[in-house]
Each structure stands twice: as C-alpha cells, then as structure tokens.
Amino acid sequence: MDFTTAAQLLALCEGEGLTLGEAMLRRETDLTGAGREEIRARLARSLEIMEQAAAAALAAPQKTMGGLIGGEAIALDRRRAEGKAVCGPLLARSAAIAMGTLEVNASMGLIVAAPTAGSCGVLPGALLAQAETFGFGREELLDGLLTAAAVGYLIARNATVAGAEGGCQAEVGTASAMAAAAIAGLHGGSPEQCLWAAGTALVNLMGLVCDPIGGLVESPCQGRNAIGVAGALVAAETALAGIPSPAPLDEVIAAMYAVGRALPGELRETALGGIATAPSACARCHGC
Amino acid sequence: MKDFSIFDIIGPNMIGPSSSHTAGALRIAQLARGMIPGPIVRADFTLYGSFARTYRGHGTDRALIAGVLGFGTEDSRIRDSFRWAEKMGLRYSFALDTQNRDCHPNTADIRLENAAGETALVTGVSVGGGAAVIRRINGVEIDLTGEYHTILVRHKDTPGVVAAITRTLAENHINIAFMRLYRESRGQMAYTIIEADEDIPQEAAAQIQAHPPVQSALLIPRI
Numbered sequence: 001m002d003f004t005t006a007a008q009l010l011a012l013c014e015g016e017g018l019t020l021g022e023a024m025l026r027r028e029t030d031l032t033g034a035g036r037e038e039i040r041a042r043l044a045r046s047l048e049i050m051e052q053a054a055a056a057a058l059a060a061p062q063k064t065m066g067g068l069i070g071g072e073a074i075a076l077d078r079r080r081a082e083g084k085a086v087c088g089p090l091l092a093r094s095a096a097i098a099m100g101t102l103e104v105n106a107s108m109g110l111i112v113a114a115p116t117a118g119s120c121g122v123l124p125g126a127l128l129a130q131a132e133t134f135g136f137g138r139e140e141l142l143d144g145l146l147t148a149a150a151v152g153y154l155i156a157r158n159a160t161v162a163g164a165e166g167g168c169q170a171e172v173g174t175a176s177a178m179a180a181a182a183i184a185g186l187h188g189g190s191p192e193q194c195l196w197a198a199g200t201a202l203v204n205l206m207g208l209v210c211d212p213i214g215g216l217v218e219s220p221c222q223g224r225n226a227i228g229v230a231g232a233l234v235a236a237e238t239a240l241a242g243i244p245s246p247a248p249l250d251e252v253i254a255a256m257y258a259v260g261r262a263l264p265g266e267l268r269e270t271a272l273g274g275i276a277t278a279p280s281a282c283a284r285c286h287g288c
Numbered sequence: 289m290k291d292f293s294i295f296d297i298i299g300p301n302m303i304g305p306s307s308s309h310t311a312g313a314l315r316i317a318q319l320a321r322g323m324i325p326g327p328i329v330r331a332d333f334t335l336y337g338s339f340a341r342t343y344r345g346h347g348t349d350r351a352l353i354a355g356v357l358g359f360g361t362e363d364s365r366i367r368d369s370f371r372w373a374e375k376m377g378l379r380y381s382f383a384l385d386t387q388n389r390d391c392h393p394n395t396a397d398i399r400l401e402n403a404a405g406e407t408a409l410v411t412g413v414s415v416g417g418g419a420a421v422i423r424r425i426n427g428v429e430i431d432l433t434g435e436y437h438t439i440l441v442r443h444k445d446t447p448g449v450v451a452a453i454t455r456t457l458a459e460n461h462i463n464i465a466f467m468r469l470y471r472e473s474r475g476q477m478a479y480t481i482i483e484a485d486e487d488i489p490q491e492a493a494a495q496i497q498a499h500p501p502v503q504s505a506l507l508i509p510r511i
C-alpha cells in the first residue's frame with residue numbers, strides 16, 4: 001500500500017474503511033517490512049520521550065544554551081492551575097507543554113523532532129493535553145501519532161518541512177496541521193474531516209517566516225510552537241463542526257510550498273530578517 | 289525519491305536544539321570516526337559558515353565531540369561531552385573560519401589522530417533534518433552518507449584492486465548496492481567506497497585488507 005497525495009489517501013481510507021493513521025501504519029509495514037506491533041512500540045517510545053520532556057519543563061525552568069528562554073512553561077501552567085487562564089485550561093495547558101518542550105530542546109534535552117526540532121512542541125502540546133482533559137489512553141495517542149505522521153508525510157513528500165527552505169510555515173505550520181488532524185481523529189472525525197483540519201491549520205499559518213533571534217532555536221520559535229498548537233485546536237474544532245478547509249489539502253500543500261519558495265532568504269532561517277533583526281532582539285543575543 | 293518512514297516525520301529522537309546544527313553535526317563526526325582505526329586520541333575541528341557563527345548556542349561543538357566519542361543522537365551524554373572527552377582520553381580543539389563562503393553553510397573539517405599516530409582529515413556537511421554527508425577525506429572528494437552498510441577501502445591506484453575487493457565481497461555473499469572509486473592522482477592512493485544492503489562482516493574487511501595494494505579497509509556502520 002502506498003499513497004503520495006491526500007486525495008489518494010482519502011480514496012484509500014473511504015474505499016477500505018480505514019482511518020488516516022491505519023493507512024499510514026499499513027504503508028509503513030509494506031515499506032519497511034516491520035510488524036505493526038514493532039512500529040507501535042517505537043511510537044510508544046516517541047510518546048514517552050514527549051511525556052518526559054513536558055514533565056521536565058513543568059517541574060523546573062530549563063537552562064537553555066542561548067539563555068533567551070526558560071521557565072515559560074511553569075509561568076503559563078501556574079495561571080492555569082490558579083483557574084485564571086483567559087484562553088481556558090485546555091489551551092493554556094497545550095501551550096505550556098508546547099513551550100516547555102522547546103525549553104527542553106533548547107537546553108540540549110531529549111526530544112522528538114516532529115517534524116523538526118524547532119517545531120517539536122506542537123504535537124506533544126496537542127496530544128498530551130488532550131489525553132489529560134478527555135482521558136484518551138495510550139493506544140489512542142499512538143493512533144494520534146499515526147494520523148499526524150500521515151499528514152506530515154504528505155507535506156514532507158510534496159513540499160518541505162525545513163525552515164531554511166519554506167520558512168516557519170513549513171515547520172510549525174506542518175506541525176500544526178499534523179496536530180489538528182490528530183485531534184480531529186481523537187474526537188471521532190472522519191478521514192475527510194481530519195484532512196480538513198490539517199488543511200485549515202496550514203492555511204491559517206501560511207506565510208509564517210523563520211526569523212530565529214541569534215540563529216538560535218529559542219525565540220520566537222517557542223511562542224510559535226504555542227500558536228501552532230492553538231491553531232491546531234481551532235482547526236480541529238472547525239473541521240469537526242463540518243467546516244471544510246479553504247481548499248483540499250493537496251492544494252494547500254502546493255500553495256504553502258510556493259509561498260515558501262517566494263520568501264526571501266532573509267526570512268528563511270538565516271536570522272537576517274523579521275524579528276531577528278529588530279534592534280532589541282539583536283541586543284539580547286550576545287555577539288552574533 | 290526518499291521514501292519517508294513514519295520515523296522521519298515523528299523523529300528523529302534527538303538531543304536538541306537543532307537537527308542540522310546538533311544531530312547533523314554529531315553524525316558528521318560519527319562518520320568521520322569510522323574512517324580511521326581507533327582508538328582516537330585527538331580531534332581538531334574547523335567550523336565554517338553558520339556552524340562557525342552559531343555553534344555555541346546550538347551545542348554543535350559538544351555534538352561533534354560526542355560523535356567522535358561514538359555517542360548516538362539520543363545520548364544524553366552529548367550535553368557533557370567535553371567532560372566525557374577528558375574521561376575517555378580525547379584531546380580536542382576548535383577553530384572558526386567565517387570568511388570561507390565557498391562551502392555549504394553547515395560544514396566542518398575534522399582532523400583525527402589515533403593512538404598509533406595515524407591521521408585523517410575529513411570534511412563533512414550537515415545537509416538538514418539530521419542527515420550528514422562526508423565530502424572529502426585526505427584531500428580526495430568523496431560522497432558518503434552512512435545510510436547503508438559501508439566499507440571504505442584505501443588502496444594503491446593499480447590494476448586489479450577493485451576486482452579483488454568485489455570478488456572478496458561476492459565470496460562473502462555481500463550484494464553491492466552502490467560503489468564509487470576516487471583517487472588522489474594516477475598511480476597514487478585511491479579510495480573505493482562500497483555501500484551494501486547487508487551488514488559487512490569484519491572478516492570480509494580483513495580479507496580485503498590482506499590484498500597487498502590495500503592499505504586499509506574500514507567498516508562504517510549504518511546510522
């Protein structure tokens with residue numbers, strides 16, 4: 001079994017009554033010869049790494065290499081615990097985990113690049129907060145990772161997930177699309193709705209530039225991971241409400257790729273444009 | 289075209305902060321390490337481009353040392369690799385070259401020296417997503433990724449060597465996926481790089497090394 005476009009994937013799922021994640025799992029067994037349980041066990045390890053990173057950042061501020069960030073996850077989570085979160089406890093918790101995972105990444109901790117290190121907070125922020133809030137179990141979360149992988153694969157295959165090529169929309173945008181599909185799937189969304197969620201999430205972050213201060217994966221990357229997970233929640237909600245993506249996912253991916261190629265080099269991970277060149281941002285990073 | 293496994297998307301599992309500047313740097317050093325018989329006692333690094341400008345904040349230096357020490361991208365010892373180098377008897381130095389604009393922005397030269405006093409000068413590039421390519425060894429342009437089981441044979445540029453190498457592999461039931469030959473200049477040293485689907489056994493490498501024109505035959509494990 002193989003598919004290279006969202007249209008093929010959807011036809012396959014609807015024809016054989018599969019979820020996106022199940023189709024992705026079957027593709028993997030055909031591609032690699034690995035067994036279903038072996039693949040799920042490896043994903044369980046990925047999930048465990050995500051949980052450990054989130055727990056570390058929520059327990060203590062992480063001392064990062066560049067020193068631009070640290071302690072944000074705890075600050076956010078405290079307001080949630082005090083019942084003050086203006087965006088509600090689910091989003092506050094999702095954002096805290098997403099931002100905390102970036103703290104761990106920036107302090108040379110162990111993370112899962114999903115799809116990249118710079119966007120590694122979005123998917124754990126989405127999945128772990130969903131599990132805490134709605135009681136999803138381990139197997140459901142593994143299904144969520146498979147759904148996310150299907151979407152990430154389509155984008156990596158047909159466009160790019162590298163900030164140096166496509167800007168932050170290719171990194172956090174992709175992570176947001178992956179998370180949106182996973183959340184929609186966890187709540188019983190059909191394959192079509194999951195793809196709507198992914199398409200909507202990617203459209204909503206289209207054009208997002210990659211402008212890391214000092215060239216470090218810290219700021220504004222950390223906040224972008226939080227907006228990535230917020231966008232995923234909104235996109236899942238709209239898809240589950242029956243609102244389609246502005247265009248089918250394949251067309252959204254092609255549009256995102258075209259936008260990425262049209263971005264000037266200054267806005268693609270070179271730290272030569274965007275917020276990276278704002279005077280006070282330059283003053284914060286020493287000697288770059 | 290690349291196949292894209294689930295674990296290319298949900299992964300790699302890695303010590304942050306950057307797949308290109310941390311995990312990819314580690315892989316350059318891991319590959320370079322395979323190009324000289326151990327134990328390695330000294331590593332001198334020269335960093336170029338973006339590596340030279342942002343190495344400290346990305347832990348590129350720690351990752352390079354970790355790679356020479358043989359640590360993987362998931363190994364939490366990467367963070368303390370300076371200390372581990374001391375403990376494991378590896379001396380090191382770093383130099384920066386921010387002027388050279390001809391090379392890929394994420395390039396490192398690594399000069400390795402082993403306990404026997406042999407040296408290897410290796411140039412590697414981190415090409416994105418944690419992947420790395422070795423571009424040069426001892427002044428000879430090569431192309432080596434470590435995506436397959438690889439044997440690197442250094443030999444005299446003389447008739448019949450390649451036939452002897454491939455015959456030895458055939459006798460060991462190794463199917464060659466890719467094979468490339470590079471040389472310094474006519475009649476001087478040459479490198480044959482063979483990538484195989486199967487794990488190449490140590491004894492096959494020893495048999496290849498026994499051919500008189502062969503100076504060394506090193507196995508570089510798939511990573």
